[in-house]
Amino acid sequence: MVNKTLILTEKPSVARNIGEALGHMEKHEGYLENSDYVISWAYGHLFELKAMADYDASKKSWQLDYFPFIPRIFEYKIKEKNKRTDPFIKNQVLILSRLVKRTDIKQIISACDDDREGQIIGDIIFKMLRPSQPVYRLLLNEWTQSAVLRGLNNLRKNEALLDLRDAGISRQWADWVIGINLTAVATIKYASDSQKILKIGRVILPTLKIIYDRDREIETFKARIYYKLKAIFLKDSDAFEGIYFNDHGDKFDKEEDLKLIQETLEKDENLLGRVVEKEIKEQKINPPPLFNLTALQGAITSQNKGWSSKRVLDVAQRLYEKKLITYPRTASIALDESLIEQAKRVLSVHTQGTAYEEQVAFKVTKRIFNQAKVAGHSAIMPTYLKAGKLDSDELIVYFAIKNRFIKQFLPPALYEKTNLVIDLKGHTFKAGGRVCIQKGWQVLDGRGKQDNPMPEVKEGEDLVVRALNTSRHETQPPLAYTEKTLLKTMETCGKNIDLDQDASVLEAVLSGFSIGTAATRADIIEKLVRTGYIHKVQSHLKTTDLGRHLIEIFPVKTLMDLEFTGRLEKRLEDVAKGLVSRQTFLKDIFRYTGQAVDTIKTSDQLIPMKAKPAQQVLGTCPACGGQVVETPKSYSCNQWRQGCKYVIWKNDKFFKQMKKKPTKTMVKSLLKNKRAKVKGFTAKSGNKFDAFVYYELNQETGYYQWRLEF
Numbered sequence: 001m002v003n004k005t006l007i008l009t010e011k012p013s014v015a016r017n018i019g020e021a022l023g024h025m026e027k028h029e030g031y032l033e034n035s036d037y038v039i040s041w042a043y044g045h046l047f048e049l050k051a052m053a054d055y056d057a058s059k060k061s062w063q064l065d066y067f068p069f070i071p072r073i074f075e076y077k078i079k080e081k082n083k084r085t086d087p088f089i090k091n092q093v094l095i096l097s098r099l100v101k102r103t104d105i106k107q108i109i110s111a112c113d114d115d116r117e118g119q120i121i122g123d124i125i126f127k128m129l130r131p132s133q134p135v136y137r138l139l140l141n142e143w144t145q146s147a148v149l150r151g152l153n154n155l156r157k158n159e160a161l162l163d164l165r166d167a168g169i170s171r172q173w174a175d176w177v178i179g180i181n182l183t184a185v186a187t188i189k190y191a192s193d194s195q196k197i198l199k200i201g202r203v204i205l206p207t208l209k210i211i212y213d214r215d216r217e218i219e220t221f222k223a224r225i226y227y228k229l230k231a232i233f234l235k236d237s238d239a240f241e242g243i244y245f246n247d248h249g250d251k252f253d254k255e256e257d258l259k260l261i262q263e264t265l266e267k268d269e270n271l272l273g274r275v276v277e278k279e280i281k282e283q284k285i286n287p288p289p290l291f292n293l294t295a296l297q298g299a300i301t302s303q304n305k306g307w308s309s310k311r312v313l314d315v316a317q318r319l320y321e322k323k324l325i326t327y328p329r330t331a332s333i334a335l336d337e338s339l340i341e342q343a344k345r346v347l348s349v350h351t352q353g354t355a356y357e358e359q360v361a362f363k364v365t366k367r368i369f370n371q372a373k374v375a376g377h378s379a380i381m382p383t384y385l386k387a388g389k390l391d392s393d394e395l396i397v398y399f400a401i402k403n404r405f406i407k408q409f410l411p412p413a414l415y416e417k418t419n420l421v422i423d424l425k426g427h428t429f430k431a432g433g434r435v436c437i438q439k440g441w442q443v444l445d446g447r448g449k450q451d452n453p454m455p456e457v458k459e460g461e462d463l464v465v466r467a468l469n470t471s472r473h474e475t476q477p478p479l480a481y482t483e484k485t486l487l488k489t490m491e492t493c494g495k496n497i498d499l500d501q502d503a504s505v506l507e508a509v510l511s512g513f514s515i516g517t518a519a520t521r522a523d524i525i526e527k528l529v530r531t532g533y534i535h536k537v538q539s540h541l542k543t544t545d546l547g548r549h550l551i552e553i554f555p556v557k558t559l560m561d562l563e564f565t566g567r568l569e570k571r572l573e574d575v576a577k578g579l580v581s582r583q584t585f586l587k588d589i590f591r592y593t594g595q596a597v598d599t600i601k602t603s604d605q606l607i608p609m610k611a612k613p614a615q616q617v618l619g620t621c622p623a624c625g626g627q628v629v630e631t632p633k634s635y636s637c638n639q640w641r642q643g644c645k646y647v648i649w650k651n652d653k654f655f656k657q658m659k660k661k662p663t664k665t666m667v668k669s670l671l672k673n674k675r676a677k678v679k680g681f682t683a684k685s686g687n688k689f690d691a692f693v694y695y696e697l698n699q700e701t702g703y704y705q706w707r708l709e710f
Contacts, residue, residue, distance in 0.1 A: 003106040006099055007039045007138070010112040010121055013321035014143060015041040018111060021148035030095035038105065040096055042112070046089055047076040047124050049176050062184045068597040069181060070590050074173055076128060083645070084703070093128075100131040110158060111138040115329060115376065116576055117519065119161055120168035126158075137161055142326045144383050167576035174568075174589040178202045178559075181593050185600045186554065198550065199531045202559070202568060203516045205551075207524050208533050209560040210489055210515075212543050212551045214481055221477035226251040228471050229258040231429050233273055233422065234464040238455035242273070242422055242429035250430070251473070258470045261427060265468060272462040273429065277421035283434065284414055287407035287441040289333040289367065290379035291400070293518035294491045296328070298484035299400060305539075309483045309522035315397045316380070324387050325401050327377045329519035331491070334373035335381065340364055342384075347409055349384045350402055356443055360409050368408050381405045407441035414438035418454040422463065480540035483525060490515040490524075493566035515565050555603040556596040618664060619671025621646050623697070623704075628671055635667045646704065648695065654706045658682050670695055675709070 009015040015032060019025040019039050025032040031040035052069050053060040054077065059069070079089045099105060108131055110122035126135060135158040140151045182200035191198050228251060229244035243250045244261065252258055265271055291299070296316065297309040316328035335343060344362050351360045382402045390398060417434040433454035436442075457463065481489070493514050516524050525541070528534045533547035543551070551560065558564045574580040617627045618635060623646040626639035636647035648662050648670075655661055659682040669676035670693070679690045694707040 002035060002104060004033075004035075004102075004104050005037050005107050005109060006102075006105045006133075007037060007109045007111050008096070008122055008125065009039065009041045010044065010118055011321065012041045012043075014111065015039045017143040017321070017323055018148055021143075021145040030092055031099060038099060038102075040099055041092075042096075042121055042125060043089060043092065045121055045124070046079055046093055046096075047128055048079045049172065050075045050077050052180060062188055064185065064188055064601060067181050067185050067601075068590075068594045070177055070593065074176075076124060082647075082703070084701075096125065097129050100129050100133070105133060108133050108135045109138050109152075109155060110135060111140070113329075114139045114141065114327065115519065116164050116168035116171065116572075119164045120172065123158070123165045123168075135159075140327075141377055142383050143321070143323045144385060147383075163578040164576050166582035167572050170575050170582050170585045170589075171572050173586060175202055177589060177593050178596075181597050182556070182559075182600065185597050189600055189603065190550075190553065196532075196546075199527070199533075200554075200559070201527075203520070203524050203565065204527055204531075204533075205554070205559050206515055206562055206565040207486075207490060208528060208543065208547055209551055210486065210562070211481055211528075211534055211541055212548060214478060215543050215548075218477045218480060223474040223476070225472065225474050226253060227255045227258050228252070228473060229262060230469050230471060231273065231422075231424065232466040232469075233431065234466050235455040235457050235461075239466060240431055240433065240452075240454060242420070242431035244427060244429050246428065255470060255472065262468045262470050265424060265427065265465075268425070271424070271465040273422040273424045273465055275420055275457055275459050275461045275463065276423045277419075278457070278459040279419045281417045281419075282414060282437075283417045284412045285440075285442075286367070286412050287410070288404070290335065290381060290408065291404050292330050292333050292379055293328055294331070294487045294521065295333070296380060296397070296400065297487055297522060300397060301539075302482065302484045304396060308526070309487055310526045311393070312397060313519075313522045315393045316401075319394055319398055319401075323383055323385055324398060325383060326381050328380050329517070330377035330380060331514075331518045332374045332377060332379050334366075334370040335368060335378045336374050337369045337371055339378060340369055343369075343381065343405075346382055346384050347406065349386065350382060351406060351409075356410065359411060359440075359443075360406070361411075362409055403444045407444055410441040410443070411438060413440040413442045420454070420457065424465065480537075480542060482539050482541065486525065486541060487521055490521050491518075493562050514569055515562065516569070553603075555599050559596065618668050622671065622674075628667065630664060635662065635664070645702070648704075652706075666693070 007015075007018060009018065019032045019034075022034060022037055022039075024034045025039070026034065031038055033039070050071075052066070054075070055071055059066050078085050078093055080086055081089075100108065108126075110119075110126075112118035112122040136155040137158045137160070138151050138155060140147050179199075179201050183198060186198045186200050187196070231242045231244070232239055233242055244258070288295075293313065293316070297312045300312045301307045301309055313328065316325065319325045320328050347360065347362055351357050354360075380401055382398070382405055387394075387398055414437050415434045416437050418432060420431040422429045422431060431454070433452035435453045479485070491514050515521070528541075528547075529536065532544055533550065534541050534543050536542075554560070571580055571585055575582055575585055617629060619628050620626075621628050621637040621639065621644060624637060624639050624644040626637045626644055626646075628635055628646065629638050633651070634647050634649050637644040640647070648667060650661060652662055660678060660680065666676040666678060675692045675694050677690065677692050681689050681691055683689060689710070692709040694709065695704050696707055697703075698705050
């Protein structure tokens with residue numbers, strides 16, 4: 001019997017990539033196999049933490065006395081869908097279980113993503129399946145053939161990554177304990193709408209507080225009025241603008257003072273301004289640093305209408321699984337120094353034959369290759385593979401990453417900047433402008449245009465004054481957050497600065513002092529929208545009434561504090577580095593949760609939610625006799641809190657495959673007549689047809705399912 005190695009990947013696409021690298025793979029249900037390897041996969045997490053009711057069935061409905069609830073031993077179950085074991089996931093678990101029991105499997109390799117979440121995806125599977133074989137770890141930043149083969153020759157023992165596993169487990173258990181306890185107690189205490197669950201979490205609340213604070217800044221902002229005096233100067237046929245200034249600057253509180261100067265100067269019909277000072281400086285602009293995930297999300301969402309940070313992450317993940325880019329969930333803005341030769345090869349592949357090939361020069365600088373700016377994974381860069389057919393979304397993200405990488409090896413952009421000081425009868429005006437003298441890296445994004453170019457003037461030269469004008473201005477309130485600016489604020493834990501320029505804040509970010517991680521921030525924003533705490537107004541993120549009320553009355557103020565949240569994330573990084581034990585971290589979390597629960601219990605405030613119009617009753621629930629009502633996502637029984645499972649989803653897959661959606665009229669007919677006639681179904685052939693639909697209980701599964709009658 002040939003001894004074989006089982007490789008576990010996080011997703012099927014990664015399994016296919018490894019299979020392509022190893023070659024000669026036969027396809028089976030749930031795995032691939034050749035003479036030396038068996039490759040199977042998870043679908044992200046196959047197991048999840050048990051719910052409170054799984055530990056104690058009597059605690060299915062929430063009561064204040066049940067909390068704080070902290071399991072003595074945390075237990076896992078196969079991932080559920082609609083509160084029942086997902087049969088699709090269960091089948092893959094059974095396949096993996098059979099594979100680890102095969103006598104020809106002599107060792108196992110975990111090839112899940114190289115981060116704390118990827119570590120626990122594999123480790124929890126091993127905990128539940130209890131393989132007897134030794135387990136090794138394949139740690140890769142990309143899935144190209146050369147990287148896979150190199151990685152298989154440099155495996156690590158899985159036991160060497162216990163600290164990373166402990167960090168992942170700590171994050172998972174901490175979020176479960178804080179989320180379950182504070183969500184339940186806050187919902188019981190504050191939600192006046194029995195259907196509304198108030199989601200409370202370690203990261204969601206401080207992020208909401210950031211947006212709330214900005215909204216309040218905008219609302220309470222008081223504009224300051226100021227004035228400027230401008231002169232239009234002529235040099236031959238070219239006109240340019242100069243601004244009056246004195247020792248106090250160029251913004252003035254009193255309009256009459258500037259009007260007096262203007263009127264005095266306008267009395268001279270042949271008014272001339274003399275250039276008393278001319279300064280020309282060369283301005284060198286380096287390219288922005290390589291992308292980390294936050295910077296990539298910010299760039300794409302700000303330049304492409306309708307994009308969300310979650311969409312950017314999803315597209316980047318697809319490109320990663322297609323072997324076209326390196327690992328995208330990174331906080332780093334530089335490359336590990338071990339990647340110098342790899343980067344050189346990638347640069348050659350992607351610039352050969354381009355119009356700017358001769359300008360490209362590979363170089364090794366601390367700006368590009370710097371271990372001090374790398375935490376875990378290096379910055380995002382393309383691989384040496386050339387992209388084949390990509391969809392429109394993938395093209396946008398891929399070329400942004402590829403061009404940002406190439407820019408590092410093109411010359412800097414150079415500008416000639418001219419500053420003039422002009423005397424106008426004892427009054428001083430300043431003027432300035434610049435011209436591009438070398439596009440450099442900006443050739444890749446169409447920049448390098450002239451910016452207010454100055455005409456050629458000499459020191460001591462007199463200029464004609466064409467006009468004088470006193471203008472009124474007012475200070476502007478801070479801008480509402482966009483996804484780009486919010487992501488940056490989360491990344492720097494409220495310090496909205498340039499990471500490339502501020503080394504101390506960069507060091508803090510790379511050590512974990514931030515709100516969430518590069519991998520989770522997009523999901524946090526999406527969750528805030530789904531829970532109804534914020535909404536999008538064009539590209540801006542604004543708090544809703546519910547979100548505002550929650551921030552204003554929620555009594556556990558430390559959970560909204562950015563420093564507190566940053567310290568928690570930093571402690572998780574310390575667990576991953578072996579500086580803090582999992583037990584110490586979780587002990588502190590459990591104690592904090594208990595104190596927070598007590599604080600909420602003893603508060604007496606209610607969220608003054610706006611009364612909602614009464615929901616229209618569509619009919620009597622056939623499962624429990626309750627009332628079926630419409631919600632934003634479904635037509636469901638209002639006794640769902642009591643365990644009724646009757647629900648018809650508006651995005652129901654059965655209807656979706658036939659290009660229809662359930663309607664309110666159809667649901668009413670189903671509830672009244674047990675069937676409804678639906679017109680215009682589309683068959684796979686494209687033909688249209690009508691049919692009666694039935695929604696009936698499957699006694700074996702306990703779920704309702706559709707049946708058609710023609």
